[in-house]
Amino acid sequence: MNAQILNGTAIAAQIRQELARETAALAAAGTIPRLAVVLAGNNPASAVYVRSKIKACEEVGMASELHTPAEDVSTEALLELVQDLNRRPEVDGILVQLPLPRQAATRRVLDAVDPAKDVDGLHPVNLGKLISGNHRLAPCTPLGIIQILKRGGIEIAGKEAVVVGRSDLVGKPLGLLLLHEHATVTICHSRTRQLEAVCQRADILVAAIGQAAVIGERHIKPGAVVIDVGTNRLTSAAEVEKYFPGDAQRLEQLEKRGATPIGDVDPRAVRERASAFTPVPGGVGPLTVTMLLANTLTAARLRRGDGMTE
Numbered sequence: 001m002n003a004q005i006l007n008g009t010a011i012a013a014q015i016r017q018e019l020a021r022e023t024a025a026l027a028a029a030g031t032i033p034r035l036a037v038v039l040a041g042n043n044p045a046s047a048v049y050v051r052s053k054i055k056a057c058e059e060v061g062m063a064s065e066l067h068t069p070a071e072d073v074s075t076e077a078l079l080e081l082v083q084d085l086n087r088r089p090e091v092d093g094i095l096v097q098l099p100l101p102r103q104a105a106t107r108r109v110l111d112a113v114d115p116a117k118d119v120d121g122l123h124p125v126n127l128g129k130l131i132s133g134n135h136r137l138a139p140c141t142p143l144g145i146i147q148i149l150k151r152g153g154i155e156i157a158g159k160e161a162v163v164v165g166r167s168d169l170v171g172k173p174l175g176l177l178l179l180h181e182h183a184t185v186t187i188c189h190s191r192t193r194q195l196e197a198v199c200q201r202a203d204i205l206v207a208a209i210g211q212a213a214v215i216g217e218r219h220i221k222p223g224a225v226v227i228d229v230g231t232n233r234l235t236s237a238a239e240v241e242k243y244f245p246g247d248a249q250r251l252e253q254l255e256k257r258g259a260t261p262i263g264d265v266d267p268r269a270v271r272e273r274a275s276a277f278t279p280v281p282g283g284v285g286p287l288t289v290t291m292l293l294a295n296t297l298t299a300a301r302l303r304r305g306d307g308m309t310e
C-alpha cells in the first residue's frame with residue numbers, strides 16, 4: 001500500500017506560523033504571552049525537552065523563563081515556587097516538567113498550579129472540563145494528535161478509534177478528545193485481552209505504550225490510519241538492520257549518536273498496511289511542543305478576557 005506520511009514537522013511549522021501571527025497581534029495590543037517552565041533535578045531527557053520548549057517560545061515571539069530547582073528539592077519548595085508563579089500577573093503559563101525527582105509529591109505540585117495557567121492541562125479542573133467537552137487547556141500531545149488528523153485530512157467522526165495505552169498524559173485525555181470528535185473509542189492497556197483483535201477493528205489506531213515496535217502487522221487493519229506516539233531508542237546495528245533494512249542514514253546515526261529513534265509501531269508493518277501514518281521522528285513529537293505554545297496563547301487570552309467565551 002502506498003501509505004500517506006502524516007508529516008508532523010510540516011504541520012507543526014504551519015501551526016507555529018499561525019501562532020506567531022496571533023502572538024504578534026497580542027503583543028501589539030500590549031501583551032506578550034509568558035511561559036514559566038519548572039525543570040527540577042537532573043533528568044537529561046527532560047533537560048532536552050525543556051530546551052526545545054524555551055526555544056520554541058522564542059521562535060513565535062513569546063517570553064519564557066526557566067526555573068531549575070536542584071535534584072533534592074522538597075515538595076514544599078516546589079509548592080512555594082508554583083505559588084509565586086501563580087501570583088505573578090505577567091506569567092500566563094506554568095509547566096512543571098515531569099517526572100519530578102522521586103521525593104517530590106507530583107500530584108500535590110500539579111494541583112497547586114493555577115488552573116488558568118495550567119498549559120499542560122493536567123490540573124483536575126481542566127481534566128474535569130475535558131470530560132464535559134468544555135475544555136480550553138487540554139494536554140498537549142493529545143491536542144497535537146487531533147491536529148495531525150484534522151490537518152492531514154483524516155475524518156474522525158463515526159470512525160473506530162483504538163488507543164493503546166492509558167496514561168494520564170496521553171491515552172486517557174486522547175480518548176476523550178476523540179470521543180468529542182465523535183469517534184467510537186476503545187482504550188487498551190496491559191490487561192486487555194486479544195489486543196491484536198481489538199486493534200484490528202481500528203480505523204484510527206494510536207500507539208502510546210512506550211515499547212519499541214510492539215504494534216505490528218497483526219494489529220493493523222489494512223487501510224487504517226496509524227498514529228505512533230512512541231519515542232524509543234534502538235542501540236544495536238542488528239536491531240536497526242531488522243527494523244530499517246538497508247537504511248544507511250539510520251546506521252550512520254547509530255554510529256554517531258549511539259542510538260536511533262523508533263516508535264511503538266513496527267515501521268515495516270505500518271508502511272505495508274496503513275493508509276496513512278506518523279513517522280518517528282517527525283510525527284507526533286513536533287506537535288507536542290507546538291500545542292504547548294497554543295495553550296500558552298490561549299491562557300494569555302483567557303486571563304485577559306480576550307475574545308474567548310467560557
Ligand code: GUN
Binds near residue numbers: 120141
Ligand atoms: N514529560 C514528558 N512529557 C511531558 C509533558 O507533556 N508535560 C510535562 N509537564 N512533562 C512531560
